[in-house]
Amino acid sequence: KQEVTQIPAALSVPEGENLVLNCSFTDSAIYNLQWFRQDPGKGLTSLLLIQSSQREQTSGRLNASLDKSSGRSTLYIAASQPGDSATYLCAVRVISSGSARQLTFGSGTQLTVLP
């Protein structure tokens, strides 16, 4: 069974700092990995999706990397801003019969960027 772990569970940084969020998964047979943002009491906003054949994806100040063989992904946020404060969730879609279409999520990293 696929398990997804995110470290740290919470992170507080001063504005302007660059930071890295970590995600690890136990089954390397994945279709893709996706990073989401979730504001308190809200739904999920997709940030970046990395296909299994890709090594990284970039969008603005965000860069996500994928090392499938080691079961790891990182989300790099450059020049953090208070508006980046949210919970960041990592999710993978596993290649296995019967479960190919669902996402398996980590518990998230709660990020606070202090002004």
Place this chain on the structure above:
Amino acid sequence: DTGVSQNPRHKITKRGQNVTFRCDPISEHNRLYWYRQTLGQGPEFLTYFQNEAQLEKSRLLSDRFSAERPKGSFSTLEIQRTEQGDSAMYLCASSLGGGSQIYEQYFGPGTRLTVT
């Protein structure tokens, strides 16, 4: 706005009551998913539809839960005889689909259920 919509956004109910939630997917999406998220955890998969067919159900979906997608468009999730442990955010997502292709899922804002 043509994104995924969910209603109601919040529901407070007493233990033992039945509740029903609705999800309207993006119009051209034929796949629809339900997830449940408890406080401090990531979402967990409940069930998945392709058109009107319910193709996959998680073990989390006890017999008190039932989901339908009668015309392959909107979906409803009903919880019978609610328990306090059912308190959670219920998220709906939709995607394109066809054969073995994997498409990105788009999430709605969720329905927050509180069982008192």
